[in-house]
Amino acid sequence: MKFTFDRDAMIKEIAIAQEIITNKSPVTILSNILIIAENNMLTIKATDSTVKFTTTIPVDIQEEGRTTIYCDKFMSIISSLPSGDIEFIKEDIAVTIKPISKRVKFQLKSQASDKFPELGSSENVPFFELPAKEFKEMIRHTIFAVFKDVKDIKSRSFMTGVYFEKEGDTLTMVATNGNRLSCISKTATNVPDFPPANIPTKILSCVLKNLSDEGNVNVAVVDNSIFIKFANFEFSSSLIDGRFPNYKKVIPENLTTKFQVNKADLESALKRITIMADKEIYRVIFRISSGVLKLISPETDSGAAEEEIPCRYDGQTITMAMNFVYVTEPLKVIESENVVVEFNVDENREDEGLVTKAVIIRSEPAGDYQHVVMPLKG
Numbered sequence: 001m002k003f004t005f006d007r008d009a010m011i012k013e014i015a016i017a018q019e020i021i022t023n024k025s026p027v028t029i030l031s032n033i034l035i036i037a038e039n040n041m042l043t044i045k046a047t048d049s050t051v052k053f054t055t056t057i058p059v060d061i062q063e064e065g066r067t068t069i070y071c072d073k074f075m076s077i078i079s080s081l082p083s084g085d086i087e088f089i090k091e092d093i094a095v096t097i098k099p100i101s102k103r104v105k106f107q108l109k110s111q112a113s114d115k116f117p118e119l120g121s122s123e124n125v126p127f128f129e130l131p132a133k134e135f136k137e138m139i140r141h142t143i144f145a146v147f148k149d150v151k152d153i154k155s156r157s158f159m160t161g162v163y164f165e166k167e168g169d170t171l172t173m174v175a176t177n178g179n180r181l182s183c184i185s186k187t188a189t190n191v192p193d194f195p196p197a198n199i200p201t202k203i204l205s206c207v208l209k210n211l212s213d214e215g216n217v218n219v220a221v222v223d224n225s226i227f228i229k230f231a232n233f234e235f236s237s238s239l240i241d242g243r244f245p246n247y248k249k250v251i252p253e254n255l256t257t258k259f260q261v262n263k264a265d266l267e268s269a270l271k272r273i274t275i276m277a278d279k280e281i282y283r284v285i286f287r288i289s290s291g292v293l294k295l296i297s298p299e300t301d302s303g304a305a306e307e308e309i310p311c312r313y314d315g316q317t318i319t320m321a322m323n324f325v326y327v328t329e330p331l332k333v334i335e336s337e338n339v340v341v342e343f344n345v346d347e348n349r350e351d352e353g354l355v356t357k358a359v360i361i362r363s364e365p366a367g368d369y370q371h372v373v374m375p376l377k378g
Contacts, residue, residue: 001065001090003037005057007099008083013055014075016233017046019206020053021071032068034116037061045119046071051203052119054234060085067110069095077106122227122234127218128191130171132230135217138173138184139208141333141369143201145175145182158242162204164221165196174247180326181250181372194221198240203228206235251372252358255342259288259313260364263339266293267331269307273297274324276305283376284324286341289317318345320355321376327361330371336363 098105147159285296293311343359
């Protein structure tokens with residue numbers, strides 16, 4: 001097996017393979033990439049047994065063949081070399097890697113390709129097209145809201161993915177951790193029906209990082225798998241088992257009270273106030289009065305902080321305790337100049353103006369995205 005490849009082009013492909021591979025895997029072969037050289041194209045495959053990645057790049061092949069090599073070490077070698085052409089020569093189990101422009105060579109031990117897991121084929125999979133920019137937007141607006149508590153991950157594994165469904169002409173992505181929920185919907189008139197899918201964040205993170213805003217992306221949901229293709233890349237993954245919560249029941253309706261604030265003002269104030277916040281509780285008090293939003297970081301052993309910013313509100317003084325992470329994260333993906341927070345005051349404690357039930361954070365004017373947050377108690 002012998003071929004010559006461009007160093008910079010190869011690095012881009014191997015970097016994606018590294019995102020997929022888990023080097024802590026007890027199965028050694030999963031730390032390797034499978035490379036297949038034929039017809040002057042190099043096919044590279046990587047998997048962690050759940051998420052699978054395939055890409056092809058043009059190379060100059062002198063002798064066809066296939067093998068697997070340790071991904072991280074291969075990446076370290078080619079990253080250390082200057083730009084230009086590099087030779088890859090396999091003889092028996094030894095792989096020699098040497099640049100054309102330098103008198104240096106590396107030798108790696110390979111493993112037989114027949115030990116690499118079968119990744120399956122998407123040849124007859126029914127793909128549909130979506131605008132790449134919209135698909136990325138849907139991922140970006142939801143992926144951060146999944147359940148991440150490692151201690152309780154097994155009992156709530158169904159919340160560790162992003163739920164993707166089609167109803168009528170509407171595509172929706174939703175993510176939740178039980179205390180907050182992010183939801184975005186897009187119109188898709190030419191998309192065929194497909195079964196709802198609970199997608200692992202790993203494949204979505206890779207797609208978000210590598211998908212261009214231009215053109216389309218091909219997606220398919222079949223049985224218990226999702227396939228995503230764009231450019232010369234193909235990703236696939238098993239879906240997460242378990243019944244996803246009925247997110248529609250979580251989104252509150254008939255909210256009667258709201259305030260509007262400049263997004264940049266709120267982000268800046270939160271960044272300052274949370275310097276003094278307890279990083280285990282993440283608690284910040286929102287106190288809203290006529291024309292003013294006061295943000296308060298309750299006193300800790302280190303001290304306290306508060307800041308006032310203008311807001312559009314006219315009514316009784318309202319108080320809500322919020323996890324500031326659940327506010328700052330949706331603000332990062334909302335692109336409008338102003339944001340609105342909608343809520344109902346607790347009817348049983350109206351004299352105190354306390355908010356204890358779910359609130360909605362959204363753009364102003366309203367768009368296709370909303371973030372639902374449960375206030376903290378007390």
